[in-house]
Amino acid sequence: MKVGIEFVPNEPIVKICYYVKLAEDNGFQYCWITDHYNNRNVYMALTAIASVTNKIKLGPGVTNPYIRNPAITASAVVTLDELSGGRAVLGIGPGDKATFDALGIEWAKPVSTIKKAIADIRALIKGEKLETGAQLSIKPISEIPIYMGAQGPKMLETAGMIADGVLINASNPKDFEAAIPMIRKGAESAGRNMEEIDVAAYACMSVDKNPEKAKQAAVPVVAFIAAGSPPMVLERHGIDMEKVEKIRNALKKGDFGTAFSTVDDTMLEAFSLYGTPEDVVEKIKGLAKMGVTQVVAGSPIGPNKEKSIKLIGKEIIPA
Numbered sequence: 001m002k003v004g005i006e007f008v009p010n011e012p013i014v015k016i017c018y019y020v021k022l023a024e025d026n027g028f029q030y031c032w033i034t035d036h037y038n039n040r041n042v043y044m045a046l047t048a049i050a051s052v053t054n055k056i057k058l059g060p061g062v063t064n065p066y067i068r069n070p071a072i073t074a075s076a077v078v079t080l081d082e083l084s085g086g087r088a089v090l091g092i093g094p095g096d097k098a099t100f101d102a103l104g105i106e107w108a109k110p111v112s113t114i115k116k117a118i119a120d121i122r123a124l125i126k127g128e129k130l131e132t133g134a135q136l137s138i139k140p141i142s143e144i145p146i147y148m149g150a151q152g153p154k155m156l157e158t159a160g161m162i163a164d165g166v167l168i169n170a171s172n173p174k175d176f177e178a179a180i181p182m183i184r185k186g187a188e189s190a191g192r193n194m195e196e197i198d199v200a201a202y203a204c205m206s207v208d209k210n211p212e213k214a215k216q217a218a219v220p221v222v223a224f225i226a227a228g229s230p231p232m233v234l235e236r237h238g239i240d241m242e243k244v245e246k247i248r249n250a251l252k253k254g255d256f257g258t259a260f261s262t263v264d265d266t267m268l269e270a271f272s273l274y275g276t277p278e279d280v281v282e283k284i285k286g287l288a289k290m291g292v293t294q295v296v297a298g299s300p301i302g303p304n305k306e307k308s309i310k311l312i313g314k315e316i317i318p319a
């Protein structure tokens, strides 16, 4: 099982650099930086991280083909590959509606758009010229794997057809039980097999020696995940819809107390990997059984990020 770590660049990049270096020293193999216009710039964050690390692979987790022309993404990721000594990976997804509404971007035909974007990026990285005449004058040091951020059935199937990996925002085996057959369907339709695809659980993780502390740290993130989850996912986990409505309304009003106190154990089990290192190792084994090949430690990582990164390095990665 590969282990990655995810950071949202909503805190000083210098701090994130420190955490990623610590993660690299503790055996994490991938660093994914999220891409939302209202946070710090994803490529500036990755540049800084590349300069303080030398082994961990790193890339956007995930950008999208609407806010940047695919040629700009190709140039950015080839540049990252050069300055990181061949460690770049590219995570790209259809983006999220909230972003596009705020930027006045029309979110049209996400499946065909992502397919074309990945084909164009691959061609450009190889030095080929697009039908528009676009062509890079730089070359990567290494093969740059392209991962897709995906949740929906068509997006998962597309990932199976064209992507080197899939980053799925999920922490529970039930979600992979549903997702992996869709990825497999896409892979088989393209004459590929599942072994070629790195299936990553982009999880909400919270690890601490004290399970209660780990649980409490996961609650705020789980509240937002529950509030943003489609009915199909909530039903899959037997989650109380009324409670989710209550969380949604409370979050809208900024009433975090009510929102967080409404989060229950069913939601925590569904939307996070939390507990002691032993607890989390068992949960990761459950994901591996479903075919997950990478677990990405996403927010909050734990009540104390530094302590939790070390704990994961010492007691989870070797397990």
Ligand SMILES: C[C@H](OP(=O)(O)OC[C@@H](O)[C@@H](O)[C@@H](O)Cn1c2nc(=O)[nH]c(=O)c-2cc2ccc(O)cc21)C(=O)N[C@@H](CCC(=O)N[C@@H](CCC(=O)O)C(=O)O)C(=O)O
Binding pocket: 033, 034, 035, 036, 061, 062, 063, 064, 093, 094, 095, 096, 097, 099, 108, 109, 110, 111, 112, 113, 149, 150, 151, 152, 153, 154, 155, 156, 167, 168, 169, 202
């Ligand atoms: C578009 C959407 O795909 P989705 O995979 O469910 O999108 C949800 C998220 O994956 C997407 O919002 C991501 O960008 C969210 N996301 C991030 N989004 C960000 O903006 N920034 C991030 O940093 C980020 C990180 C991230 C990490 C992991 C992950 O799994 C997702 C992440 C969807 O609705 N898909 C459906 C419908 C697709 C569709 O619209 N089909 C139409 C159009 C077909 C066509 O396009 O030609 C049709 O069938 O007619 C489906 O897959 O079945």
